[in-house]
Amino acid sequence: MPQPTLQTPLPPQAVQTVKAALHAIPMNTTVGVTITDVGVGWATGECPDTPAFHNHLGTIHAGAQFLLAEAASGAAFGGAFAAQLGGAVPLIERLDTHYVGRAHGGLTARAEARAEDLSAAVEAYATEGRARLVINVIVRDGENKEVMRAVAHWYLRSLATMRGN
Numbered sequence: 001m002p003q004p005t006l007q008t009p010l011p012p013q014a015v016q017t018v019k020a021a022l023h024a025i026p027m028n029t030t031v032g033v034t035i036t037d038v039g040v041g042w043a044t045g046e047c048p049d050t051p052a053f054h055n056h057l058g059t060i061h062a063g064a065q066f067l068l069a070e071a072a073s074g075a076a077f078g079g080a081f082a083a084q085l086g087g088a089v090p091l092i093e094r095l096d097t098h099y100v101g102r103a104h105g106g107l108t109a110r111a112e113a114r115a116e117d118l119s120a121a122v123e124a125y126a127t128e129g130r131a132r133l134v135i136n137v138i139v140r141d142g143e144n145k146e147v148m149r150a151v152a153h154w155y156l157r158s159l160a161t162m163r164g165n
Helices: 012-023 026-031 062-080 115-128 159-164
Strands: 034-039 042-047 088-099 107-113 130-140 146-158
Touching: 012 026, 012 034, 012 062, 026 062, 034 062, 042 062, 062 088, 062 107, 062 115, 062 130, 062 146, 088 159, 107 115, 115 130, 115 146, 146 159
Parallel strands: none
Antiparallel strands: 034 042, 042 107, 088 146, 107 130, 130 146
């Protein structure tokens, strides 16, 4: 079986399925988070600058940034395991964040797994029916300034292994 890389394209139907799953989450819809592109182990997303989601400084609230980072990392994870998602449960275990600047204007995010981690996670899922994958996220504001870094820890477990325990 060929090992995936971060350049491996995702079939258009899989891209739409991953996007639809993330867009169906009510909180993402409320804040306006959208996934703009998805590949095998990577994704991009955006969140508009909406006054209702500003903080006391008049900048984009940390919660909106967090939500965008979580959604983009989930899409990257979904892209990594698109073929397995019908028979598995993905869960985020942890999202470590570091806010590095005030966010002005609409947000964009890029989430990406390391290629070697992606290959190991796919192999673990194939042999054990479960896998963990770390996704790194950079969030930028409307001035293209980095405003947040995040590290998302995702877990995937097959439904078959869940029934066995």
